[in-house]
Amino acid sequence: MDNAGWRPMLLPPGGGGGGGGAGGALDGGDWRAHLPPNSRERTVNKIMETLKRHIPVSGPEDLRKINRIAVKFEGNFYASATSRSYYLREISLKMLKMWIESQSTLPNAPSNSAGNSSENLAGKRARLPPSNQDERQNSVDYISELPDAIILHIFSFMTTKDAIKTSVLSKRWRSTWTSNQYMSFSLPPDSSRKCKSFITFVDSVLSRCTAIKAKRFLFDAPCYALIRSSLDRWLQFAIEHGIEEVSVSLHYWHHKVYVLPRILFCCTTLVSLRVSQCCFSVFGTVNWCSLKTLRIDYAKLNDDGMMRVLSGSPFLEFLELKSCEGVKHIMVESKSFRELAIDSHKFCGQVSMLKISAPHLLKLRLLGNSRGGEFRLDEVSSLIEAELNFNMEIFALDKVKAHADLVKGLLNRLHHVTILVMGSWCLQALSLMEARNMFLPSLKCRHLILLGAAGHKGVPEAIAKILESTRLLEKLSLQTTCTPDSAIELNTDSVGRRVFAGEEFWNFVKWRIYQCLMHLRHVEIVDGGASLLAWEPVLSLLKFLLQNALLLDKIVIDSTNSKSSQAFEPSPLLEVARILLSHPKCSPSAKVILRYPFQGCPSV
Template sequence: MDNAGWRPLMPPEGGEGGGAGGAGVAIDGNDWRAQLLPESRERIVNKIMETLKRHLPVSGPEGLRELNKIAVRFEEKIYAAAVSQSDYLRKISLKMLTMETKSQSTIPSASPSNSAGNSSEDSAGKRARLHASNQDESRNSVDHISQLPDAIILHIFSFMTTKDAIKTSVLSKRWRSTWTSNQYMSFSLPRGSSRKSKGFINFVDSVLLRCTAIKAKRFLFDAPCLASVQSSLDKWLLFAIEHGIEEVSVSLHYWRHKVYMLPRILFRCTTLVSLRVSQCCFSVFGTVNWCSLKTLRIEHAELNDNGMVRVLSGSPVLEFLELKSCLGVKHIVIESKSCKELVIDSHEFGDDEGLTLKISAPHLLKLRLLGNSQGGEFRLDEVSSLIEAELNFDMEGFAADDGDLVRGLLKRLHHVPKLVMGSWCLQALSLTEAREEVLPTLECRHLILLGAAGHEGVPVIAEILESTPRLEKLFLQMTRTLNSMTVSNAESVGHRDFDGEEFWNSAKWRIYQCLMHLKHVEIVDHGSNSLAWEPVLSLLKFLLQNALWLDKIVIDSTNSKSSQAVDPWGLLDVARILLSLPKRSPSANVILRYPSQGSSSKHVRKS
């Protein structure tokens, strides 16, 4: 095949599109943020800053710093909400245009000149009137920010901490009192600031005392767990609850092992929509009435099964539940049809051996088992409605039955369309691969393997492909470096002189059904060891030559750090090797994405 057509292509104006025909750049909509470099976003923030300075003039470094914070938070909100780069730029432009239009409409029209005036007035009078005119313009400019509706000002405050919202008083005299009606309260005291606790407590007391808002929407609190802070926090939470609070986040840092016990009144707050508590005593003794709660995050807490039953039964509309580094829970039963996602992160099984966390949730849609969860095992009793599952936990080391644990989980997840597997689970399967235990047949159509690279991972990938006959999309994230443990394990089972091409050709008959449906393959490289490319390349060669309906192979290194990124010319060599091979699918494309200094990510595409 002729390689002369290779050339780096810049993303088209607006960040999307493909141009006429099929020779354009293939860019996924979900990947546009990776293509937008920080320098580009900084330039957009500067443009927003220039517009704000024209219509909201301030003086002094303090005022400029506050304007910059507004511009940054304004851009961040649109960046998070946009669905594509063109949508991002369009929303920025529309907001700026709206500001220009509103500002122009508030400028009073100039008075008509008096042509019959005294033509002999002296120059001193002209200078006096010019000076007065400049003062009027200055006053009118300052009035632009004063004329902003309260709703817009309070919306700006919602992106700031309470302390920063109060600082905006320098922008306008009117803002000096507006912050008192702010419905979004955010207080934080950094670690190691115990000497400032008295001033911090006085500050929070004074803010709440001056608060004129009838309803509070958000109360965020992050501070060391000092005795003085604990006694005041009860009072502050009561204030928030009495004002119909909707979102509460309490994060305490242990100091001399003082533990804050959440007040009972919090468990009867019917207006709560979102709750996050970290390093608090989550003891539930009475009835829980969270009839509006949709999101619940509990971190670093000791729980029990009875408390979880009370919480779940008292949260009828709960949609999202996350338990992170929690101890004491042995059985989670979610019978509500409204709960859609459960996250178990770094579960603490305790010191006793043989502990198990059982999960039963017949209506749950998404399940994620994450983090360091050594000391026990997970058991899935009833999860028949799942459409997405993630097994990305780590048991710290390997035991003989770890592979059986992973296989048992996969057996309960055989029906899940989207499956994510982390490196520990893949390695656990590789250690039991020699035992010739077959994986259950999976109905997975979208498979994501995190950290699967190196010769030792190839047989596991083949085993998983054999078990996913309907697979349509394969996502493979390469490891940054080869793990010494996995290398030694690979050598022990005879993979030292591994021939990838020979292996895949011999495995073709086993994964034939998968090759009939696979359409999309993506390799994400975060600066992996160059040795990892050899087995991955052998896989890509095999798929390109045998997958019947393969649409594209994407090699993506745009998220690599500059110090860890693979040489783009080396990636070009990988892509050229793939393009030199015959393709089973006539529509198959090879797409290379790689970072380029000083500009957006480069893309190379060739049919």
């Protein structure tokens, strides 16, 4: 086996591992839930390709051993990684390290190339017969021959501290890290004793930086006084080096707040900015002529400052406000503005309404806990996709009408969108409209996504109400939370409740939703749940659609990221698929597909 002409396997950000962000600091939530299908299998295959260059393969048994090693190796990082970028980075670095170590053993390799196979990954080495003594003395240091672009690409997955540690790999790398364009610094909470050494470390890194241009500056640390006084000059350094991406996340310390420096608001090279728990005071002109992405978390804002920011960002495409308060009106006239996300908006004092006006906006997301106020959409005529996944205060008798009117008013303004996402709170609000004989506007939605517990009281009626209004619907997605807890709730409820959510109910409302049934082609259920009893409300709907949808092409049950799949128990899902396959269907071409992530459970 000759490995003189190959290079170590490096997983790209969007490669075998199923994608990755620019850095671990920006990843959030359950990253495993967003991996594309078969991404882990592709990663295992890439690891096998690398191992086969190190381990002699003489037959199928050796290949099976290598496969077991690769699966176990990938599984360890998949279970322990906190982000996609961390998962990809660590696998790439381990493969790179193994390759470097194998290269270092070449000068002293024994004369025979055969060796006993072992499943200990650290013990795998390529043993090549040297042709002569001169070749052993002049062995090539491949790691030092890597182009700077590859080295800097590797650095983009690391924190600055980890990038400096790579200097042990090669003499050439000992100075390469100083030209790193990707700077990432973090200090854990409750690290006041390390504050001074942390500041010294950051100062030392920036003083030795030789990069003409900086691409990324990520900073995450407690809001200590010493750090606040130093952060201004660190940001100034990044801005003077033409920084493109900035993320500043500070943790409050004795209610001290960091005020963003004025120079940041005049950074013309800035493309992406995220600030968390910083004072976003804007008193002068904002010049963010290159800014495309803006995220503001946990900040007090006002309409004047927001207007200055938006008017000073003519090419802004994405804006996210999370747990912010004070702003009453978001008005964007820019034709570049494409997506707006309002997450857990804080209504306080006399500010009880947030008005949104963006005539060129394509996607709107209202998320999180937004108690104490309401949203009003003034001008959103270009919207294509909308997500209503927020919740207000707990339902009370005196609030029922207000909540129902709020959801209906939003749907009135969103009647033209083609993709509509609705959360469980909005579904419950719609279920309360029946007693008041209220009807929804006619919706042009073609893809409807419903989030929440399908077994919750009143939700089937809300689903029927929406289906009645979406007469052109082609795809229906249900992301349910049918967990064992909901099964207990269903089991302890009254028998009448279960009948209400059963097939009798859907047959009763058939005349109301018959127009929807004429166009529906694709139904998808995500995160089904562990017990068959918990499936009862969803199963009754699926059986009804299978028997009445004229053009239905497929029903997909996707449990690749559900809690039940992690429990290695596919039998309830297989039983659901069996029930659906044996049920009468209106469309001859209708298929039932079960997606389950583990071997031994093929698609149905």
